[in-house]
Amino acid sequence: MKKIFQTVNAPAPVGPYNQAVAINGILYVSGQIAIDPKTGSFVTEDIQAETNQVMKNIKAILLEAGATFENVVKASIFLANMDDFADVNKVYATYFNEMTAPARECVEVSKLPKNVSVEISVIAHI
Numbered sequence: 001m002k003k004i005f006q007t008v009n010a011p012a013p014v015g016p017y018n019q020a021v022a023i024n025g026i027l028y029v030s031g032q033i034a035i036d037p038k039t040g041s042f043v044t045e046d047i048q049a050e051t052n053q054v055m056k057n058i059k060a061i062l063l064e065a066g067a068t069f070e071n072v073v074k075a076s077i078f079l080a081n082m083d084d085f086a087d088v089n090k091v092y093a094t095y096f097n098e099m100t101a102p103a104r105e106c107v108e109v110s111k112l113p114k115n116v117s118v119e120i121s122v123i124a125h126i
């Protein structure tokens, strides 16, 4: 049976999806963008701040499902500009233990929802 997770500590979905869905011990966290759930505003100062807000949103959703970044087995990063790769990695790396970091892909896309620069989704075991 599917279980839906929603928390006010992460932004409400910007479309017809849930923040996270779990089935058979696997949690699928929807792609997060840099909306601050406290203000509803986009964090756009720079790519590092934007990435940090995305990771904070993922952390809140993981927590709601009883998980942490240690439970994450796969991440997908979508960038509007691959030139941001190094800056995104700098922030992303602070959320994981290098030895147990999840599998990942990082791709540049032509456009992201709400014109953000980065979107990240993760899959975790719970």
Ligand SMILES: C=C(N)C(=O)O
Pocket (backbone or CB within 6 Å): 014, 015, 017, 030, 031, 032, 033, 113, 119
């Ligand atoms: C931001 C998203 N996760 C979406 O539009 O699907």
